Amino acid sequence: MSHTGTYPDRRLSVAPMMDCTDRHDRFFLRQITRRTLLYTEMVTTGAVLNGDREKLLGFDPVEHPVALQLGGAEPRPLADCAAIAQDWGYDEVNLNVGCPSDRVQNARFGACLMAEPRLVADCVAAMRDAVSIPVTVKTRIGIDDRDSEAALRDFVDTVAATGCRTFIVHARKAWLQGLSPKENRNVPPLDYGRVYRLKQARPDLEIIINGGVPDLDTAKTHLDAGMDGVMLGRAAYHTPWILAEADRRFFGAASALPTRADVIAALMGYAQRLQSEGLPVKVLTRHIMGLCAGLPGARAWRRHLSEVGRDKDAGPEVIAEAFAHVERPLGAEEVDEREIAAQ
Template identity: 60%
Template structure:
């Protein structure tokens, strides 16, 4: 939430054409009653793209799923993994892992309301649920609805005592539990998530499961996505360089600013692309200082690209008048 908005996804699509991109989690009530263009609008170039929903009311989730399908999303995902207090108060997210029958009712209603595949994202357990039987039962009950794809974050969620940030880092990772789930249910598509930082790590996991979800790693160091198509999907085409990906983004940025948007709406998502590169800090500093102005244009991004790629800004170029 607050990260993978439409601008982030358009940027990430410049790095990988094949990976499935996810929206932020949007509640069913927001989909039904909110500003749909702001919450759900996306560009055709973002495909394939999944809409991630939160909620616990089967009828509302069915309506939200139908709206998502009508808007053209390729997948509808029900989030049963988010551990935040705000989410628990709304009775959705990870707390629903204690109610597999309710989750099954939600998934069933979502599947019946529209033709797009419905998937579920969950944890390996919550709080004192520590027996593997709890995860097994949850998956089996939900899978009985016809849901065949699960994204499993390989950590428990502690709903009491840990913050959302701590829940992403403190509970130990248990990849083996997810591997065993796949062995037990080979008929299901099992996608693993949690603490995966490199494409090499992803390839190791893919020896045991069907897919890998990258979260913070893809956001903090987005250029790792440039190797996804070649390494994971065996795409023979050369991956884009950092400069090529950002230059390809410029027309989108220009359109966004021309429509009244702020440059920083887009550039806040690209700050990590030169992670670990010689001029990466200067790139981030220039955008952090100059892109937030209401009058900032795509020229600021052009200058930042030139600085990162060549070590000079627009005013310093040899051909500058």
């Protein structure tokens, strides 16, 4: 197949996070940033091939650019799933070579695949043959005692030989035994220098750095240090408003910054839509707890959403009710957001 170059723009992206970056969270984040690349949660090949595809793969067109992350270790099923992802309209398909959970290891994919670069290359080659959208790989800097720079370089070189140009590198190694997935996100030390040196050694590749990036200022320092892009994880989920300046700072957008009032209005419309589809509002409200982080009243915002929003009969109004607890200094945003809260 012919490949479509480097689209989407990966200067800034939000990482695939299990139980976090589902379609409702991505719709929410898209109200804050239009240009940042968003990733799905990891979906296994078995789920895609045998499960409810609308539930697993469906997304709102507003989510573009959006990438599907796949978990698997067999070339043919991964190729079939990549083709399905392209048919569903995804802008990129990504192979997970970074998840260290026991469940993933038992299925022989995720981070343990770093020990099998030839197999990963076969998988990526099959995926690339099946689609014209970009196929990318998300990996760690190493696993267990296989964590030398030479091993990382060999892994990347072997996979890049298939024509894969984009590697998203979480700048921590993964311990496959002895640490939980949560501990693997913060116990192994960060080694940004190793990712920088990988880029210096392979300037022809697009290297995206991931791991421990708390805000856009830090993301900018990584770009200034030579990275092609930066992927934010937990910070984008727990403090999503840090993305409000992303389009202007990273993508040169001239549009006005969003306001929380704009976001609240969009979320209420979306919640109404969910309700009409028979879905409880809590599938959305659980993702928006961090919208008002740092503002007076943020705790009351979260409490209202978690206590009232979890009721199966709760309606879109719980979002406005929660927002009424938040004090917003006039002038800090472009409109008096109390007008939205009062509607």
